[in-house]
Amino acid sequence: MTRPNTLHILLLNALGLVLFFSWYLPPDHGFWFAIDAGIFHYFNAGLVNSRAFLWLVAITNNRAFDLCSLLCMGLLMLSYWQGATARERRHIFIMGLTMLLTAVVLNQLGQRIPVERPSPTLTFEHVHRVRDLLPISTKDASRDSFPGDHGMMLLIFAGFMLRYFGRRAFVTALVIVVVFSLPRMMSGAHWFTDVFVGSLSVVLVGLPWCLMTSLNDKIILWFDRHLPGKYKQASNISS
Incomplete structure (x- = not known):
């Protein structure tokens, strides 16, 4: 136990x-807005300056590409799974379940932050949107983008990797987060700031x-005792 x-x-x-609060309290989010606007306009201009960049953005924002992030996270965990004993593999599996449970709870808490913020493509005028430039399904807007739930899951994954591996x-x-x-x-x-202020602060x-x-160790132990399986005693790889 920790x-x-x-x-x-x-x-x-x-x-x-x-x-x-460095983002939330200042009028118009203080210095953070200049960072946000600069990053957005830099990439937004790139959509019409480079056809290759446009296709890259379109493909990497297709819903199917989200599976690639899950694949990369899974491959990282698999690298530790392969050299593990049967008991350690059970522990890794249960740790993964606990990570998903933690992500759901923290995401729900994050969604209760009293902030409703549309994405930059819905905030600025005369912007370039991927869906208007290419005939491909892609995510280029959100009516409530703060905090970023996708980024939050990636950050939680990083935290679990540090703790257990x-x-x-x-x-x-x-x-993987970046x-x-x-x-x-x-x-x-x-x-x-949806990710590196909103998600990170949560x-x-x-x-x-x-x-x-x-x-977390107690939750893993509870799962270990109640889930069926041959090796029901959790291993000590978390120490």
């Missing part, structure tokens, strides 16, 4: 709150109470 480090948890919570897995997971959160920003379906406030206390 011994809680309350000071570290509170520091991460404070960081998340400071990050959120170490720094090398965490670094790989961070690459690669698969970037397409939504390139298409204008999300602002930069994760910094909620996830430490799961991964830096015994809560």
Whole structure:
């Protein structure tokens, strides 16, 4: 079981709150708006300046491409699954279930933040939209984009990789976060701050109470005791 480090948890919570309120409190979101607008207009201009870039954005924002992020996350976990014992594999499977449960709970909490924010493609006038430039189904707008649920799932995955598999897995997971959160920003379906303020602040406030206390280990142990299987005693790979 993980011994809680309350000071570290509170520091991460404070960081998340400071990050959120640095965006939420200033009129027009303060300096964050300039960052958001600059990133959006840079990528939006690229849609008409480069046909190859336009197709890249269209393909990577197709719903089918979301499966690629799941595939990459699955392959990272598979790399640890292959060298594991039967008991360790059971633990990895249950950890994955717990990760999904945590993502659902934190996402629901994030959706209760009193912010309704349309994506930049629905905020600015005279913008280029992928669906108007190519005959392909793609996500290039959202009526309520804050916080980014896709980015939140990726960040939660990174947190679980750090907790259960170490720094090398965490670094790989961070690459996955950047690669698969970037397409939504390139298409204008999300602002930069939807992920790196909204999603990140929710994760910094909620996830430490799961991964830096015994809560998550207790949930894994409960699943281990109640799910059918030959190896019902959880392994100790989480220590």
